[in-house]
Amino acid sequence: MLRYVTTNAGKVREARDYLSDGSVSQLDFDYTEIQSPELEPIAARGAREAYRHAGEPVLVDDAGLFIDALDGFPGPYSSYAEETLGIERVGELARDTSRGDVSGSRTQSDEAADPARAAFRCVLAYCDGDPFDASPDPIDRGDRAAAAAASADDEDDATTLPVKLFEGVVRGRIVEPRGDGGFGYDPIFEHEGQTFAEMTAAEKNAVSHRGRALGKFSEWYATR
Template structure:
């Protein structure tokens, strides 16, 4: 089976290849991302549009991810990329630093589209928001702590073992194997 992963990120394609028993190819397509608080809805809509744009017989997968801070009602959630670009991680840390409960989660929804079928799969990694630490990773990694270590302090291999995207891809792999 061949799958098209709609992304410009080579790392996501490598991660998908690790989880899926399929030939995963990168499909560089800029679908219109709807504004929604629901990652699965965003990914599903992107997968439908991308499948149509691909025009072939191969199914497509699209992912959408975000950092969800519990006591901020899930903010920044699906708007994480925009918030990182506009406010930055330091400001998000300042917003969270006075919260009684700084629990958070990285969440991901992967949508699979094959003709009329669209299925979504979700993964999450629990943690908490802390003052920025570490030099690795990207995005909110320096302020997201899981088991005493920020994502920015972890090796890439360790972070990938915990991956919210990996957890969603694992569910997709199980579903594909059962089909």
């Protein structure tokens, strides 16, 4: 049984679109979220901790909205920015910065030069206690944060427990809020003419960053 570590039942339902219903279940476990400017170490650290807690295969995700005009902010801090600033303010910051970056001397294509462009990124981290064969998808083999906190008896496990990583990315742009569906930043993220909040759940899942990561993971997991 694969345990998807999340408090969001919707993520588990989305995972079941890519995996057989009986192969994945939800695990509500409050793992430590380390501070990092990148998603990968956050997800990998969480997967190691969740695996040690559950003692069975686990899947942890970390995701964020990366806005080009804000140098990738809020990125891994997306949840905190949503709670403290709100999505409307984050959108305003992006659009205000974008307007300040607009220049009539640009020679790039309109899409490439669009200063409101952004991306949703998701990293899935899988751990089952066993090593992995080499493949195009990265393997995180080190966990310095865990090693620093480990005792002498379990230090080797803390530094060598491997985690397989799968990334999904969807490009779009920041717009005024539109739509009543979805959650989080969905109303201000437009992809191919629609915000995520204007899409049905099925439409969003078909193009979402998490769906793309799950697609990669499910192909690999079928051979595990």
